[in-house]
Amino acid sequence: MDRSSERWPGAAEVPQWTDKYFSRTADVVRRFGDVSVTYAVFMRRPVLYAPRLALGWLRHVTEERGTEVVVDSLYKEGEWVGAGEPMVTLTGSFMALSELETLFLQKLGACCVAAYNAFHMCMDLPGVAFLAMDARHCAGTEMADLMAYAASVGGKRARRKGEAKGFIGNATDATAHYFDRAEGSGTMPHSLIGYAGSTVRAAEMFHETHPDVDLVVLVDYFGREISDALAVCRRFPELAAQGRLGVRLDTHGGRYVEGLDTQSSYDVLERNARDAIRGYRSETELRYLIGTGVSAAALWHMRETLDHAGFPRTRIIASSGFSPAKCRVMAYAKAPVDVIGTGSYLPENWNETYATADIIAYDGKPRVKVGREFLLQRRPEAVRPPT
Structure with a gap:
């Protein structure tokens, strides 16, 4: 069975996978008469619009169901x-769309936030190429598909907006196509050492x-980076x-890179990035600069x-x-x-990451629950009241 994000669930x-109250709502509408509805989908924080997998799934499942x-x-x-701005509207049968809301939102919200994060990381470090190594942190293959796609969206926007290198590849063959590659990138884990x-x-x-593969070697296994x-x-x-x-430096946060301690880390930054040590704003940022693990000082030392x-x-x-916060520190x-x-x-x-969908029109007549009237500010002409 094909369990890619655009195909699963069929x-x-x-x-079986939607919220029960949506299935029971579909039963009620089937009994008392269907109507055309328009959903507005939004999020409560700024994001990058990353809808391809959600819309691909919607298109696939509605074709299977024979609905439009x-x-x-x-x-x-x-x-x-x-935040709060509708990203997309969906118009169709209430009976058909009701059961699809849960699954559509699952495939949209997290992608949009991850794409936003990926974009800002790339913009902070435009001269650095990024690899999406998210697969091992994902809760299953469907999430890995969504997150790899999100990284590609963020990376492409960074290339357009800031001439950044962006995300150039990822860890798995299954999702390499999002980065226009035939296979995943990577050489060796610690276990091979x-x-x-x-x-x-x-x-x-x-x-x-x-x-024929460029050689990238992990150097922290024995603590002799x-x-x-x-x-x-x-x-x-x-x-060479x-x-x-x-x-590849992957030193964990329990020790310093070989040859460094607190004072020598300060010294390294004094030689190479004096302003950085004077500009940190929190203990976390200071740790990224001169702390244990892969710090800015460790990279300059290498x-x-x-x-x-x-x-x-x-x-x-x-x-x-290397989170968005750590990338900002590495930039300065x-x-x-x-x-x-x-x-x-x-x-x-x-x-x-929770995307939200509210119905804003029934049979073309605007109607939305109290408190969500802001969704009526941007909607298709078809559901606007006559002037």
Whole structure:
């Protein structure tokens, strides 16, 4: 069974997965007479409009059910939408649409928030390429499909608006098409380092198996980020010179990168980004600058070391908690990172992802519950009252 976001659930499964009160409402309308209704869909916070999968599912399931829905998108994909502004209206049979509301909203809200987050991360770091590494943080394959799509929407808007590199790829083959790729990106997890017994040996094994794939090597497994990065560069000097070698920093927050502590982290930033350490606004931002894990100081420390050793073209790939907030800090620290792998554009506050749909017209006559009259300000001409 095809369980992609645009296909699942199918028409036969809709009654099992929708809210029961919608199914019972459909029963009532079937008994007392159907009407045409218009739903307005909105969110309570600013978002980027990312409707493709929700609308694709709606189109698919209504075709299966033999019903028609008129869709009026009030924005284009990737456009900014303000809090409370209707994004799209759906007009059709009340009996048919009632059961579809729950599932449509599931596929819309989180995408719009994730796209918004992805966009701002890319805009803060326009010179950095991003990889969507969200799959392992998703609650199942359908969510992974939605989140990869969202990253692509945010990344494309950043390329249009800010000449940013944006999201250039992702982790899985199934969702690579959103980034115009045939397959997912990525080289090795920590488990391969453990299997090989050394960072250099893992790099050798990977390169022998995948010689045509650029070599990106995790260097934090043994807590020797600097030593192992240099050892890999010396083992593969040709790849380093060609820009086909990268070192990935994924140090967890329980310790400093090799060679750093609090004072030396301050020193690194004093040499490379003096204004950053004077501009932090919270303890969290200070931690991103000079704390444990993959800090701005850690990235500058790695860049200094590689350059001094004669490997200026070796790329630095960073991961580990790169949220919108962390990306903002990296921007004003001018952190020397080439690629960021992140799943942290996924919404942190899930209640912000709730899309809401209200009926604003019955048989073309405007009617909406008290408190939602603002939805009548933007609606299709077909449901506006005559002047």
